Amino acid sequence: MAHSYPEPPVGRHPGWPSRPGPLKVPAGVVALRSVRLRDGSDWSAIRTRDERHLSPWEPTMPGGWIRRNAATEWPGRWLQLRSAGRRGVALPFAVTLDGRFVGHVMVGNVLREPLLSAYVGYWVDSTVTGGGVITAAVALAVDHCFGPVGLHRLEATVRPENGASIRVLEKLGFRQEGLFRRYLDIDGAWRDHYCYALTADELLPGGLAGRLVAEGRASRA
Numbered sequence: 001m002a003h004s005y006p007e008p009p010v011g012r013h014p015g016w017p018s019r020p021g022p023l024k025v026p027a028g029v030v031a032l033r034s035v036r037l038r039d040g041s042d043w044s045a046i047r048t049r050d051e052r053h054l055s056p057w058e059p060t061m062p063g064g065w066i067r068r069n070a071a072t073e074w075p076g077r078w079l080q081l082r083s084a085g086r087r088g089v090a091l092p093f094a095v096t097l098d099g100r101f102v103g104h105v106m107v108g109n110v111l112r113e114p115l116l117s118a119y120v121g122y123w124v125d126s127t128v129t130g131g132g133v134i135t136a137a138v139a140l141a142v143d144h145c146f147g148p149v150g151l152h153r154l155e156a157t158v159r160p161e162n163g164a165s166i167r168v169l170e171k172l173g174f175r176q177e178g179l180f181r182r183y184l185d186i187d188g189a190w191r192d193h194y195c196y197a198l199t200a201d202e203l204l205p206g207g208l209a210g211r212l213v214a215e216g217r218a219s220r221a
Helices: 037-049 051-057 071-087 133-146 163-171 207-214
Strands: 023-025 028-034 091-097 100-111 117-124 153-158 175-186 189-199
Touching: 023 133, 023 207, 028 133, 037 051, 037 071, 037 100, 071 091, 091 117, 091 133, 100 133, 117 133, 133 153, 133 163, 133 207, 153 163, 153 175, 163 189
Parallel strands: 117 153
Antiparallel strands: 023 028, 028 091, 091 100, 100 117, 153 189, 175 189
């Protein structure tokens, strides 16, 4: 029997808007904030430059990469993201490094009781990879979801070929639960994806941010 789960009223989304962070990593100070209309030029500049870095991992969409990531596309996307955040079905975070926009962490498909679950996806500017930025950003988002947002479970799906993304998830303690065959239409074909997951009861005191600090990967900014 199918069930439908009501969405929270507009303006009542637990934990949104918010500004989780910051954490200091080798690359600088990482924080999260809600996306802004004025992010458009930075968003477009990064994504058009980073087509080869990003397109192998993102859903196939009509129109071509350059057109879909033009600055003129951002206002419409921003309105959709803002609406999703206000309705409580997503938490669209901008990732900042020393205050500069460098990527996204998207918590989507937020379901309330009884599931209390969502998925997490992310991307970051290729010029700041390897400095701990996206690992810290995902850690902040997960702690926020298991804290103020009140979720119980987060999932992340990743192509087996995406070693960098897998390392992010495994460093944070996500466990691999299985393989989804031909799961998403990515970069022009239906691709297999690993499913990784984490639940709130698996977190140690201090959360994932505390884990990174304890391991010497980050410090409190």
